[in-house]
Amino acid sequence: MDTMTIGKVARLAEVGVETLRFYEREGLIEEPPRRESGYREYPESVIARLRFIKRAKELGFTLGEIKELLSLKIDPSTTCADVRQRAELKIDNIEAKIRTLQRMKKALVKLTKACDQRGPTDECPILESLEREDRKP
Amino acid sequence: MDTMTIGKVARLAEVGVETLRFYEREGLIEEPPRRESGYREYPESVIARLRFIKRAKELGFTLGEIKELLSLKIDPSTTCADVRQRAELKIDNIEAKIRTLQRMKKALVKLTKACDQRGPTDECPILESLEREDRKP
């Protein structure tokens, strides 16, 4: 058997058993087949999915957005054009996040350098990370 | 006068008035001086701070983490070494987020290309974004 009980999945993915049931209710993971006793029998693939959800949450995606990300695939229920359009929106969204993070990083690197030089810094140097190019186009 | 009432600040920073009072209670923004009437008088600088908070939230930082980011500055109450160490931890954290976002983006770009070729995709192609280099070092 290469199926797992909910407890094993939870340990491997480092989430709570209740979280798994919660994600199932919310439609983030598929309802797995059951034994006769009612016990859930998960395939191994659910682990990767759970780890993806964990990471995406840390990046500020809501469960709703994560559901959208996970639904991005080409299948008979949708059109290529639709998938492409949704994927491109997500790509733009992700690129914006990357740019903001890069500016934050830059401000922090500058701060550590100011540190080396033992110079004083502004009241709040990380705010530099959005001083320029912050107005709407 | 270059000070603003809470309502004006809220409009400019695109947050609610109640959110401003909430952030004040939580220590994310300083308590501003008051008029005799009790009205808060904000300096312009609070706008940049609020916009930073908004963006950082979208990147998955909690209000607690944002408070830490905003406190990263060299001043008499702390040492250079301490600021440096805290900044470096945040830099590592930010770099990890950037790497994960780049992998997600790559998976989505690949998906749009599969779309062009009208080929079918895996059950859930975005999961690729963490298939490799996903074990702890």
Next chain:
DNA sequence: TTACGGCCCGTACCATACTACGGAGTCAAG
């Protein structure tokens, strides 16, 4: 000088994303 919006405060409520609880059935090691 009064109308009407803005602001004061405390408190209560809300959505999201879990997390815990309780009572009953299940499984497998000893």
Next chain:
DNA sequence: CTTGACTCCGTAGTATGGTACGGGCCGTAA
């Protein structure tokens, strides 16, 4: 064949991050 950990389900409670409400004072413009 029992014991103890695991699972089932529904429901309730929690933490975070706001958001709304209500009664009362403030400010300014007609």
